[in-house]
Amino acid sequence: METHGQQTTVTRYDRVVVHDGAGKRRQLSRSEFEKLPLRERVTYLIGGTAEFFAGTEPVPATEAMKG
Amino acid sequence: MNASVKPIDSISAAADAVVGRAEARFDAHRQEILRSTDRMFAGLLVAQWIFAIVLALTVSPYAWQGKVKTVHVHVWAAILLGGAITCVPVALALLRPGAVLTRHVIAASQMFWSALLIHLTGGRIETHFHVFGSLAFIAFYRDWPVLLTGTVVIAADHFMRGILWPESVYGIANPEWWRFLEHAGWVVFIVIFLVLSCLRSYRDMRVMAERGAELEALSENQWRNSSVVDRAAAESAARRG
Numbered sequence: 001m002e003t004h005g006q007q008t009t010v011t012r013y014d015r016v017v018v019h020d021g022a023g024k025r026r027q028l029s030r031s032e033f034e035k036l037p038l039r040e041r042v043t044y045l046i047g048g049t050a051e052f053f054a055g056t057e058p059v060p061a062t063e064a065m066k067g
Numbered sequence: 068m069n070a071s072v073k074p075i076d077s078i079s080a081a082a083d084a085v086v087g088r089a090e091a092r093f094d095a096h097r098q099e100i101l102r103s104t105d106r107m108f109a110g111l112l113v114a115q116w117i118f119a120i121v122l123a124l125t126v127s128p129y130a131w132q133g134k135v136k137t138v139h140v141h142v143w144a145a146i147l148l149g150g151a152i153t154c155v156p157v158a159l160a161l162l163r164p165g166a167v168l169t170r171h172v173i174a175a176s177q178m179f180w181s182a183l184l185i186h187l188t189g190g191r192i193e194t195h196f197h198v199f200g201s202l203a204f205i206a207f208y209r210d211w212p213v214l215l216t217g218t219v220v221i222a223a224d225h226f227m228r229g230i231l232w233p234e235s236v237y238g239i240a241n242p243e244w245w246r247f248l249e250h251a252g253w254v255v256f257i258v259i260f261l262v263l264s265c266l267r268s269y270r271d272m273r274v275m276a277e278r279g280a281e282l283e284a285l286s287e288n289q290w291r292n293s294s295v296v297d298r299a300a301a302e303s304a305a306r307r308g
Contacts, residue, residue, distance in 0.1 A: 038089065038277050043082040045284035048292065061288070065281050 013052040013064040018044050081287055089280035096272055097209075102164040104207045108173045109160040111204065115180050116153045119145040123187055141187050152179040174213045177201045178220040182228070182236075190238030195250065199257055206261040209268045218258050222251040 016033040018026050033041065033050075044050035045061060052064035123145035156176040159169040181198045188194040198221055205217050225247035228236040237246060 038280060039082055039086045041277075042085045042280055042284040043078060045281055046081050046085070046287045046291070047078045048288050062285055065278070065285060 013054050013059045015053040015055075017051045017053070019049040082284070085280050085283050085287065088283065089276045092279060093273060093276035096276070098165050100207075100209060101170065105160040105164040105169055105173065107207065108177065108204070109157045112153045112157055112173075112176060112180070115184075116145075116149045119149045119180075119184060119187060122184070126188065144183070145187060148183060149180075152176045152183065170208050170210065170213050171216045174205050174217040175220045177205060178217050178224065181221060182224045186228075186235045190234060190236050192238070198254060202254070202257055202261060206265055209265045209272070211262040211265040214258050214261055214265070218251075218254055221254060222247065225250050 012030075014030050016028045016030065018028065018033075020026065028036075041050075045065075048061070050061065052059040052061055120142070123139065123142040153176070156169070156173040159166070159172055163169050178198070178201060181195075181201050184197050185191070185194045202214060202217055205213055225236055229242060229244075229247045233242050233246075234240055
């Protein structure tokens with residue numbers, strides 16, 4: 001998150017890479033990730049197995065969830 | 068954490084707990100909206116009752132009997148019929164707030180109030196606007212089926228009274244047979260947008276609850292990845308308040 005005086009900007013992620021238990025990686029768009037069942041999203045977030053990206057730049061999960 | 072619990076089971080259990088709390092928060096939020104809207108209608112229905120009695124005592128005899136002031140039958144209609152369509156929904160709002168039956172009875176009663184006010188004013192077209200205001204209030208529930216109850220009640224009222232007592236609803240003795248369809252059409256027009264608004268609002272409430280769950284999941288992740296020293300410091304800080 002960048003802060004410019006009073007104004008706060010949040011980097012919006014557009015891509016998510018999730019890792020499931022079997023070591024497989026899946027790349028999802030933001031809308032695909034948001035359409036996953038809540039329990040699945042929460043499981044990725046608790047396990048830290050979701051990586052968020054804005055283009056090619058990684059976005060910390062805490063920041064991604066704000067944007 | 069118990070050493071015998073596999074990490075994946077532990078994550079799964081934590082996810083279930085987080086999702087369960089999100090559902091509980093969503094349900095609590097929705098119940099609060101339903102109950103507060105029930106309370107609002109309890110006040111509105113009583114206020115309408117008082118208004119209708121005052122209206123019948125002042126405007127209605129003029130509307131129907133020229134300048135002669137008498138205790139018109141409309142005064143009794145406002146007191147007794149108004150009381151009947153007020154008492155049941157108000158009792159439900161106070162005794163069973165948030166229940167499905169309560170809001171459907173309230174929606175029907177609110178439409179009966181529109182019908183009674185239209186009757187008391189001799190079918191004045193301006194009083195028909197009460198229907199649209201009532202539908203907007205009913206949309207406060209953010210529960211679209213309640214709008215359908217209101218729509219069916221007011222359409223049926225216009226249809227029946229249009230046949231049996233057209234002056235009471237349109238202010239004229241011989242309206243076209245399809246006049247109720249014209250009124251119902253405008254009601255359906257606004258109800259479409261109110262239903263869409265309810266659905267959007269419901270979706271937004273769901274998104275808010277899910278966003279809370281995601282933030283809680285991140286917090287859980289940070290807790291799991293923190294050291295024992297960090298956790299002890301956090302607990303100590305929490306105890307100090």
